[in-house]
Amino acid sequence: MALGFVCVGLGMLGAVLPLLPATPFLLIALWAFSRSSPRFHHWLYTHPHFGPRLQEWKQYGTVPVKVKASAISAMGVSFALMAFVMRVKWPVLAVSGSLMLIGAAYILSRPSRPPG
Structure with a gap:
């Protein structure tokens, strides 16, 4: 709970x-x-x-367009912060970026509104 x-x-x-x-x-x-x-x-x-x-x-299984844009923007900002501000090592950056791409692909594959 x-x-x-x-x-x-x-x-x-x-x-x-x-x-x-x-x-x-x-x-x-x-x-x-x-x-x-x-x-x-x-x-x-x-x-x-x-x-x-x-x-x-x-x-x-819908994900509204506004939610898709927000989620993908947050991933992009997080990746940029890791790469340019925190300067994490490239293996961590590669794994993080790969997981973010998988997440973004899943989010984008969902319909934006119910059928009909």
Whole structure:
């Protein structure tokens, strides 16, 4: 249940901060609540602001364009910070970049809105 509340908090921050995506944290919170608290699972799943996006994900696997842009922008900024500010070693940069590319490919492969 603690993981659910932490992820709800991060998701709420992500709803107002442009580089922090809300949806992944809310999906983790929904999963955590499904295992720990049916009451909080129902609350999050039917929440007026977050519920519709979570319901679309469950039914259709959609990722809205705004969320895609935010997630990919955050990955790009993170990669640039690692490469040019933190100056991490190239093996770490290569692995991180590869994982980010896999994540970006998955996000871009999801539909942006429900069918019909």
